[in-house]
Amino acid sequence: MAHRRTLLPLLAGLWLFCLVLAVPGPARAESPEMLAPMRTAAFPSLESAIRIKGPLNFCGEFVPLHLPEVRERLEKELLLMLWDRAQVILWLKRTGRYFPHIETVLRGASMPDDLKYVAVIESALKPLAGSSRGARGIWQFIPSTGRNYGLTVDGLIDERRNFYFATRAAAEYLRALHDQFDSWTLACAAYNMGEQGLARQVEMQEVADYYHLHLPDETERYVLRAIAAKLILTDPARYGFDLHPEDFYRPVKFDRVKLRGKYPTPLTLVAKAAGTYYKDIRDLNPQFLGEAVPSGQHTVFLPEGAAEEFTAKYQPLMAKYRETLKPETYVVKSGDSLTEIARRHDMTLHQLCRLNKLTTRATIHPGQKLLVHQ
Numbered sequence: 001m002a003h004r005r006t007l008l009p010l011l012a013g014l015w016l017f018c019l020v021l022a023v024p025g026p027a028r029a030e031s032p033e034m035l036a037p038m039r040t041a042a043f044p045s046l047e048s049a050i051r052i053k054g055p056l057n058f059c060g061e062f063v064p065l066h067l068p069e070v071r072e073r074l075e076k077e078l079l080l081m082l083w084d085r086a087q088v089i090l091w092l093k094r095t096g097r098y099f100p101h102i103e104t105v106l107r108g109a110s111m112p113d114d115l116k117y118v119a120v121i122e123s124a125l126k127p128l129a130g131s132s133r134g135a136r137g138i139w140q141f142i143p144s145t146g147r148n149y150g151l152t153v154d155g156l157i158d159e160r161r162n163f164y165f166a167t168r169a170a171a172e173y174l175r176a177l178h179d180q181f182d183s184w185t186l187a188c189a190a191y192n193m194g195e196q197g198l199a200r201q202v203e204m205q206e207v208a209d210y211y212h213l214h215l216p217d218e219t220e221r222y223v224l225r226a227i228a229a230k231l232i233l234t235d236p237a238r239y240g241f242d243l244h245p246e247d248f249y250r251p252v253k254f255d256r257v258k259l260r261g262k263y264p265t266p267l268t269l270v271a272k273a274a275g276t277y278y279k280d281i282r283d284l285n286p287q288f289l290g291e292a293v294p295s296g297q298h299t300v301f302l303p304e305g306a307a308e309e310f311t312a313k314y315q316p317l318m319a320k321y322r323e324t325l326k327p328e329t330y331v332v333k334s335g336d337s338l339t340e341i342a343r344r345h346d347m348t349l350h351q352l353c354r355l356n357k358l359t360t361r362a363t364i365h366p367g368q369k370l371l372v373h374q
Contacts, residue, residue, distance in 0.1 A: 043240020049082055050075040058227050059112035059184035064211050070224075077221065077228035082239060087124065089243070091229070092236055094125035096248025098138065098163065105171050112184055115174055117226040118191065119167075120233070127163045128286060136160040139170040149173050152287075155343040156294045161286040185210040185223050192222040254284055255307035259300050261318070264292035264346040269321055273314035274306040292346045332368040345372040 052074065056063040065071050081088060102116040122140040123129035135142050137160035143153045149169035151159040159165040177187035177195060181202070189210050190198040198215075207213050210223055232239050259265060270293060271281045282288075284301040293300060302310060330341060338360065342352040353360050355371045364370070 041240075043085075044238070046079055046082060049239055050078050052078075052231070056227070058223065058230065059114045059188075061183065061185050063227060067211065070211055073221065073224045074227060077225045078231065081225075081228055081232060085241075088232060088236075088239075088241065091120055091124060092233060092241060092243055093247060093249050095120075095233060097251050098125050100251055101164065102167055105167050109171050109175060111171060111175060111178075114226070114230060115171075115184070115188075117229045117233070118174075118188055119170070120229045121222070121225045127166075128161055137166045138163050139166045141166060141169065145173065154348055155339065156289055156346060156348060157287050157298075158289055159287045165287065181208070183208065183210065188223050188226060189213075189215065189219050193219045252284070253304040255302045255304055255310075257300050257302060257307050257310055258297060259293055260297040261293070261295055263322070263325055264290075264294050265318065266292050266321070269317050270300060270302075270314075273310050273317055274302045275309075275313070276303050276306060290343075290346045294346060294348070295351065328372050329369045330372045332364050332366055332370060334366045336364065336366075338362065338364060341370065341372070347372065 052065060052071070054063070054065045056065055063070070063074075065074070098119070099116055102119060103113060106113055106115055119125060119138050123138045125138060127138050128136075129138065129140065130136050131140060133142065136146075136158060139160070141149075141151065141160045143160075146153050146160045146166075146169065149172050151165060151169050153160060159169075174187055174191060177190045178184055180195060181187055181190060181198070186198065186202075186208070193216060198219075201213060201215060202208050205213060214220075232241075236243065259270075267281050267285075267288065268278050268291075271278045274281065280303055281300075284303070285293075288294070330345065332341070338352060338358070339349050342349045345352070347355075349360055352358075352370070352372065353362065358364075
């Protein structure tokens, strides 16, 4: 009986708890039309997906699938890509944003359309991608190569991060590599490992055919990865990807203006003149590393339609801002360097040194006063 007396309150509480759960709650905020219907996924097996039938070409050059090693390497890259289906979906969606411009640049330069797949394997079409080796942007330029092909890369500006500037430079670089090696596959290999390194291997091995060269593992995989990306992205339905036109990201539309200033121009001021947000200006202009457009002349990207009234709004805002600028000095602290001081004040090293009549290798000491505004 004692046990029954103990259990009765517990059973009553449990019954009440179940009753509360059974009471319908408030209707969900989402109406049925707000949510797309879900479908069960259906896609080919990995085994069938890698049964590649030729002939196959990349940049108009024959891919020797009859060579067992080449076929095996290509199958490996396909399997690795298809295993990460979420990543491939993101690739597909990003092609809508970035491929149209790349295709236009390549077509204008009479270059193979397949070169756009180099951008996919370099960065997964992420404009701010970076590597441990210091490469940046969709086309993964290292600083020296970027500068060689017209990109500004310094403490204030990094045009490798701007998709439009970098695409132009990548086309020029790939064209130069093709002129050197007379092969697009070798040009792509050189893009990965460097033209000097590839030239040494071609000379030493006495072979000018990518598929018969012994190269570093990353480079031996490089062109095969681009070919695998081409296979998937040109026929996604074959591999079980069912994206609708509205699923693809849209190209960013923008205006361009030229800004020329004696002083750095805060991006907040540019945003006000453009009638938009600071974030929009930062997103459209990833090449500016600080919070200002550096002094000098620069191309600035604005939201579409903002250029028409930009100058009329910009000039009075800039005039008011100039009134706040006064000659400013900075007192050197222990551990400071000229490069760090220049970066902190949105100046180049050469601007800081010229302003203070110093060489770039000059020694500074704590307590020393430096001008940091012209």
